[in-house]
Amino acid sequence: MSVTLICPNLKCRTILQVPDSTRGKKVRCSRCGRDFMVPAPKTPATKGPAEAPAPKLK
Numbered sequence: 001m002s003v004t005l006i007c008p009n010l011k012c013r014t015i016l017q018v019p020d021s022t023r024g025k026k027v028r029c030s031r032c033g034r035d036f037m038v039p040a041p042k043t044p045a046t047k048g049p050a051e052a053p054a055p056k057l058k
């Protein structure tokens with residue numbers, strides 16, 4: 001598993017793929033060398049919306 005990120009450097013914006021194990025840690029952009037945090041997952045690894053709005057039926 002890997003995490004896809006976009007470099008926060010507005011002049012770079014390189015799409016980076018980092019290992020899942022880097023979540024919550026700092027990684028370095030291979031292009032511009034900027035350090036930034038990989039966001040930790042807020043929700044358990046479940047796919048799809050947790051609470052899909054129920055369609056209103058008349």
Ligand SMILES: [Zn+2]
Nearest residue numbers: 007012029032
């Ligand atoms: Zn960068």
